[in-house]
Amino acid sequence: MTEASKRRLRLGMVGGGEGAFIGEVHRFAARLDDHYELVAGALSSQSDKAERSAQVLGLARSYVDFEQMAQQESERSDGIEVVSIVTPNHLHAPMAMAFLKRGIHVICDKPLTATLEEAEALYQAAETSQAQFLLTHNYSAYPMVREARAMVKTGKLGNIRSIQVEYVQDWLTEPLEKTGNKQATWRSDPAQSGIAGCMGDIGSHAYQLACFVGNTQAKEILADLSSWGKGRQLDDEANILMRFCNGAKGHLWASQVAPGNENALSLRIYGDKAGIEWHQESPNELTYSVLGEPSQRLRRGNGYLSEAATSVSRIPSGHPEGYLEAFANLYSEFAEQLLTSTQSPNLPTLATGLHGMRFIAASVYSSQNNCLWVPLDD
């Protein structure tokens, strides 16, 4: 991954005003490699907050209403070319449609929408647009995750038998949503988050990572969701069994109520020749174990890695890259895709997002039906 050598794309942002977490992350990511220039935003639906936030960021143009923003920007010769949508889930679908239909490319946070119906509608609507779509499953852009995906693809693990993925946090152990915490509040509110809580917030990441690295997707799943937090309406933990299209089986554990876990996304995949193991909190390392040989620690930045890893790496080995760098990889690859009109095989798309929503919906349905196996029709 290198700095921009082409012109910078004009970027807008919807959401991400004062007090937001993920909006700032998107801005760091857009800025790191210098492929974007943030020029417009509807940073909040409250006009004073939108205005203040825009001033702090030095935006050229500030809006309150996203429809108006889409309309006006699409009419300007120097209007935005790309918009980042960083709002609660229930707003993703209408916003994405507003920009896509006017030919503005969309970068959207996950999960794709709040409900499967919205996701299907958005997917159909997008078919008539020339604009492109990026879903920010940022964990799939870590260099060692890319290496892992390439290793599975090229058969280094043999036939895949078992996939174990987990994403574990502890920040919702207590009912934080009752204390006014902004992040907790919308995530635990069905009106804003959708049909799922933990499943949408982090379960969707874990599932996408497993599929991305495993070069497969689930054929059917079985889920047991829980709501531990007092008075909590949506799930905050999930245990899911999976049967994959490539014949592998697996388990996904997502939890936001496990004390001692910060952002512990980890993935283990085993084939009949070898196994791999990766932990998001130590992202520069991938353990690779060939049956009968000593385990190897593959580390970012070394000459023995493939193009899959080196193309999304910036600095030498031993100089840790982190979360923002991986997030920036998505932004920079999307810029490359837009500027060169070459489709990247690694970027999460609308189709990824739609499949993810099917996974979420199936998990809720299975859990409500005492852990039925539910097929994921595609």
Add this chain to the structure above:
Amino acid sequence: MTEASKRRLRLGMVGGGEGAFIGEVHRFAARLDDHYELVAGALSSQSDKAERSAQVLGLARSYVDFEQMAQQESERSDGIEVVSIVTPNHLHAPMAMAFLKRGIHVICDKPLTATLEEAEALYQAAETSQAQFLLTHNYSAYPMVREARAMVKTGKLGNIRSIQVEYVQDWLTEPLEKTGNKQATWRSDPAQSGIAGCMGDIGSHAYQLACFVGNTQAKEILADLSSWGKGRQLDDEANILMRFCNGAKGHLWASQVAPGNENALSLRIYGDKAGIEWHQESPNELTYSVLGEPSQRLRRGNGYLSEAATSVSRIPSGHPEGYLEAFANLYSEFAEQLLTSTQSPNLPTLATGLHGMRFIAASVYSSQNNCLWVPLDD
């Protein structure tokens, strides 16, 4: 745990001749703290092998037939007081009955028997015996496992919500049973191993550990078993969802086909106040995380631990104790129990073994019925 200060118990062994693994482990364990003297054995059902093995070990009396051994030893004034049964699973029940009914205490490897029916019969038969029974779930005797159990019991974790246990190996990734490997052969043969392979061999350990530390047991389970090894009749991998009597939920993953894993038994338990994490391959350490505080590394041999850990520890902190020391703890506590007639609250009993067999049987039944929830009546 200290050296014997009382007389040594006279010990016999059934199984464990040339080429056996677990028989030698039992002998190390019996010897370490000097509570036992091995004086008799039916080390093999082949007479020449039995004789050679007995000579190597310097046994006073060697038998070929276990019934004969039980009979003759029970008639001697210096006959064995305790017998260790270290054979394939299908022999546990008849052997245990032979010794129990003659008043000889039994130390038996897990799983208790090859089938649930045998387990129930043995359990009933034992009710008329004065002799005592120890099932060698050795992992439950590590000092830090004992500390973990005490922490859960005294409420340091709060109400338990989630239990994740796994036991992962790789030695059956390829069909080793076809190469003449003795360990692999009997374990993958239904006639010797019983209704389960991996579930009996290691899944039973993982489940017992989860229950032991969690101070609970499963109310119902749901299982997806797999047989990956070519031509293998029994399971070599299992994903199991569990609902516990204390309200917690959980997942058990057992696999013998995951390259890069040697003997990776690990346990994580989360309550609404704190979480703990323990890994058998680093057994002297227990991670303890109180919500909102830095994680703590509790380590064997330190003054801040409770009696639960220190009573089964031998040497100072930083001087690693291992598998044999934990195994020896069972032997020494059982000796103490026999010599003082005080029942240890921590030793696995016939009841533990019977419940374990119900767990194994339920997992097989659930898997054969597309992952039905199966209750574990007790």
Add this chain to the structure above:
Amino acid sequence: MTEASKRRLRLGMVGGGEGAFIGEVHRFAARLDDHYELVAGALSSQSDKAERSAQVLGLARSYVDFEQMAQQESERSDGIEVVSIVTPNHLHAPMAMAFLKRGIHVICDKPLTATLEEAEALYQAAETSQAQFLLTHNYSAYPMVREARAMVKTGKLGNIRSIQVEYVQDWLTEPLEKTGNKQATWRSDPAQSGIAGCMGDIGSHAYQLACFVGNTQAKEILADLSSWGKGRQLDDEANILMRFCNGAKGHLWASQVAPGNENALSLRIYGDKAGIEWHQESPNELTYSVLGEPSQRLRRGNGYLSEAATSVSRIPSGHPEGYLEAFANLYSEFAEQLLTSTQSPNLPTLATGLHGMRFIAASVYSSQNNCLWVPLDD
């Protein structure tokens, strides 16, 4: 650490053209929090290379000669306010003087200069300048390093007794400088690197880190330097004993010839109450061990940390920050210092650099004199 809410400073760069490593790092760092706008550069002393590099980066003004750049920029109303010097060591002094004397603030890579004499001359020259100076000892800007420094300062470790610091790499194990590798070539050339190789390149970082966190500096040192690489003129390994002003003793090990080490900078400090341990390759974690208590893992982003760590942190715990984020902390704090005229107590200055050159010179002298103790007069 948050995004810019003030105007961006106009930045120039000297060095850092095509093929450079550290120049690009400085640009990432300048860009991340949006406090700077890179507008001018003398990116190479070869005019075609300078021009190409400037075009790629979209610089407004490109120079070949740094004197000319300093002159012309100082005369423009929109000239640069700050310059980053990212060249081999022997150019630091003349370049820094050229900009400082014209009132342009300087950000300079370490070590300060190639020789102690140059360092002293630069230090004196700077006394007459209004401009400020930042030496990029970037490792001192990691959040957990800042926390460690605060912990020592507030007495959490008690009286400091022992400091162990090491910085270990392997990239010069073989004589890479003979293969045309640009980084290796200048670092092993006395004309460009100065009196020291490994000591200047990484030993200086290790020493600064030890002093920074230990809130002290060495009173006297004793050094044994080695040159293992075939035909290498400068040191590639050093073992140094140190006696500190606060009474502590310590050891510094720097090596560029230790296979298996990428960028393994680590620091351990022990007082009479507690000890701490930090590893650059896992920078988000700090181990803290109070005598007689379990070790604690302090991790970036948690509420139990002090302002020292949180003020230089961007994203939540469990979302790893890395090398570039720490480097960016220096840039952003320096911008804050320039814009608010408030001196940061944590930024490395010219005085830091001069002391560092005394350390390097003393280590060379000690080693040449069979490991004499050499005082570091200040």
Add this chain to the structure above:
Amino acid sequence: MTEASKRRLRLGMVGGGEGAFIGEVHRFAARLDDHYELVAGALSSQSDKAERSAQVLGLARSYVDFEQMAQQESERSDGIEVVSIVTPNHLHAPMAMAFLKRGIHVICDKPLTATLEEAEALYQAAETSQAQFLLTHNYSAYPMVREARAMVKTGKLGNIRSIQVEYVQDWLTEPLEKTGNKQATWRSDPAQSGIAGCMGDIGSHAYQLACFVGNTQAKEILADLSSWGKGRQLDDEANILMRFCNGAKGHLWASQVAPGNENALSLRIYGDKAGIEWHQESPNELTYSVLGEPSQRLRRGNGYLSEAATSVSRIPSGHPEGYLEAFANLYSEFAEQLLTSTQSPNLPTLATGLHGMRFIAASVYSSQNNCLWVPLDD
């Protein structure tokens, strides 16, 4: 390492009565593989304590005076063949001489003696004895340490350049010797410990390990010893620079005052082809890094290891062996040596102990002379 298949040796013990630590360790070690039978002892110089201790252990014969024991045992047809000396350092020499001169083999704890003079006298005295001598540098008997030694020997690391060894504890951070702690009291008393404290207790282990694995020994050393504990007469920390006979350089850090360290003995060796790293607290693993390749985790019990490791290993990989097992390896190899009259190339001898005393004496002399380089004549 397997159980005894030959007759058991008759063993005596001097020291190791009530409250002793290392005496019990020696007994565990003697018992584990069943090569010895403990039949006699002078467990304490206080007659009542000696008697009580002997009774607890069920010894056939109990003595108070070691001279008397040596005399009487040597005259019995069933007298001890081997004696273990597990007393404070100042008693090692007279005791060892008493047994050696009567043809009784000696197993002696380290360091060899309290002073270099005693060591030399003992060495000379032993030349006229037929009996053999084992110094229990137990850490050199871990399987992965043996593997490391073999790797260095067979050139897997290339030419050795750098050796870093450290042995760090925290139990003497406070002046424990003033609280009546038995272990601390004699170790900090020059009359019982000799000329060194920490250097004799653990520095000697660290140095022996470095030499053993490095297949070399120091040509000259330079030492800076410290006494941090209030009122402590002997050293409790040491930083030592070493130049080895094979051309390598290195550093040894020993400390008993570093909070958070239990028994942290670790060794790193680097050659021009590869490096290795081993930590006593995770003894079943050895990291091996070939330049330019991913680091490998070599683990005890695997088929890819050499005879050097497998010959001193008991149980399969993933079943951790610990401190007692390594200690037992020394006992069992010594028994093998005695019974087969084949000299083991791996057992520490009187010559090892004498060289170790030269190292200790040189470190004290160097430190008293402001860190002079002191040759270790051999």
